[in-house]
Amino acid sequence: MNLLPLYLSVKLALFSTVILIILSAPVTYFLVYFRCRGKSFFEALLNLPMVLPPTVLGFYLLIAMGPRGTLGRFWETIAHSPLVFTFTGIVFASIIYSFPFAIQPMKTAFEKIDRRLLESAYVLGLSPLATFFKVILPNAISGVAASAILVFVHTMGEFGVILMVGGSIPGETRVASIAIYEAVEALNYREAGIMCLILVPVSYAFLLIINRLTRSKIYGS
Numbered sequence: 001m002n003l004l005p006l007y008l009s010v011k012l013a014l015f016s017t018v019i020l021i022i023l024s025a026p027v028t029y030f031l032v033y034f035r036c037r038g039k040s041f042f043e044a045l046l047n048l049p050m051v052l053p054p055t056v057l058g059f060y061l062l063i064a065m066g067p068r069g070t071l072g073r074f075w076e077t078i079a080h081s082p083l084v085f086t087f088t089g090i091v092f093a094s095i096i097y098s099f100p101f102a103i104q105p106m107k108t109a110f111e112k113i114d115r116r117l118l119e120s121a122y123v124l125g126l127s128p129l130a131t132f133f134k135v136i137l138p139n140a141i142s143g144v145a146a147s148a149i150l151v152f153v154h155t156m157g158e159f160g161v162i163l164m165v166g167g168s169i170p171g172e173t174r175v176a177s178i179a180i181y182e183a184v185e186a187l188n189y190r191e192a193g194i195m196c197l198i199l200v201p202v203s204y205a206f207l208l209i210i211n212r213l214t215r216s217k218i219y220g221s
Contacts, residue, residue: 004174016155058165072084089165101147
């Protein structure tokens with residue numbers, strides 16, 4: 001059995017998770033602690049991938065990342081290579097698709113932090129940046145961890161967006177979800193079943209960890 005698609009899925013999930021946690025933490029900080037006009041529209045835009053059909057999002061990303069698209073032309077200018085149908089392309093698509101899944105658990109954790117802690121930090125002379133790293137993140141670590149796990153699991157199961165942007169190139173964009181679909185199409189139920197048998201318990205284990213993190217945050221156990 002070819003385990004390369006599973007390896008690519010794990011690699012994609014790791015890349016996407018690390019990048020998304022770095023990007024979503026300051027964005028979540030802005031959404032929770034800053035007030036400005038148009039913030040609700042910005043937040044709705046960030047959460048749009050959560051409600052859009054994956055093929056719809058994948059189509060627009062394909063247009064934007066293609067040779068004639070703004071992102072595609074920009075990437076070819078700086079990297080001298082195409083963005084679509086590459087591993088880099090599916091990482092970018094995965095980041096867009098999973099952004100709301102990174103923000104939501106983190107936002108919940110940030111909102112539960114006692115505002116008096118922040119006021120004390122400011123009184124002691126900490127800057128907003130120092131407060132973010134020394135007060136907010138340490139007190140929201142379970143939410144950050146839950147966000148990372150949710151993004152990882154969600155990325156492992158991505159199909160529509162990845163297929164639209166990356167296609168099915170062995171060793172490059174043919175991740176586990178696409179390999180399972182193609183195996184079923186070819187009536188190769190054994191290979192599809194083995195990959196599913198690997199993915200189901202792994203996903204279930206990650207969900208148990210998320211539940212544990214959530215319960216420990218709520219009940220302090």
